[in-house]
Amino acid sequence: AQTVTQSQPEMSVQEAETVTLSCTYDTSESDYYLFWYKQPPSRQMILVIRQEAYKQQNATENRFSVNFQKAAKSFSLKISDSQLGDAAMYFCAYRSAWGGSNYKLTFGKGTLLTVNP
Amino acid sequence: DGGITQSPKYLFRKEGQNVTLSCEQNLNHDAMYWYRQDPGQGLRLIYYSQIVNDFQKGDIAEGYSVSREKKESFPLTVTSAQKNPTAFYLCASSTSPGQGGNEQFFGPGTRLTVL
Numbered sequence: 283a284q285t286v287t288q289s290q291p292e293m294s295v296q297e298a299e300t301v302t303l304s305c306t307y308d309t310s311e312s313d314y315y316l317f318w319y320k321q322p323p324s325r326q327m328i329l330v331i332r333q334e335a336y337k338q339q340n341a342t343e344n345r346f347s348v349n350f351q352k353a354a355k356s357f358s359l360k361i362s363d364s365q366l367g368d369a370a371m372y373f374c375a376y377r378s379a380w381g382g383s384n385y386k387l388t389f390g391k392g393t394l395l396t397v398n399p
Numbered sequence: 400d401g402g403i404t405q406s407p408k409y410l411f412r413k414e415g416q417n418v419t420l421s422c423e424q425n426l427n428h429d430a431m432y433w434y435r436q437d438p439g440q441g442l443r444l445i446y447y448s449q450i451v452n453d454f455q456k457g458d459i460a461e462g463y464s465v466s467r468e469k470k471e472s473f474p475l476t477v478t479s480a481q482k483n484p485t486a487f488y489l490c491a492s493s494t495s496p497g498q499g500g501n502e503q504f505f506g507p508g509t510r511l512t513v514l
Binding site: 325326 | 430432439440441442443444447449455457487489491493502503504505507508
């Protein structure tokens, strides 16, 4: 079974600075998807960014980018120019690309990000 | 506006009672999901449905039941057999992964408290 580990329960960053959230995963599969979701205090889950494992290029969405290291099974999220609105719980998630389990998202336990003004 | 709605936002239940959480989507998605979130935990999958009239158990299905009679609706019943039902429940939907879809869209959630 796949597992997702977020080793940083809490992180903080100064407004306008850059922060990196860590995520590692364990899988024997070669094809899969990885996601970062954001959950602000409203508790609405919002997709931040996704990465297809077969793509070597790291995904980027505006101020958000990932460092995907497939061999190391690492998928970190970098937030540049942090804003107060980035304060939230961030979850890393894994989804298989094939087979009957390919509907399931496996989540890490989350990293609570605080942005200081 | 397309999206996912969940009701109620807050729900209180007495021990021994069954309760049903509503989830409706107008995104024309085939797949729907129920997750449970506890403090300090990520989301854990309760049930999912790939298509109408079909559903599969997730990782923590014991004490829960679902139905999928309509494409738009995927209600979750928390039965009295669920030993610790107090949690935040999230519903999600997606296009079928076989059709290239892989993003799950989430509803706003229901907070269930057992008194």
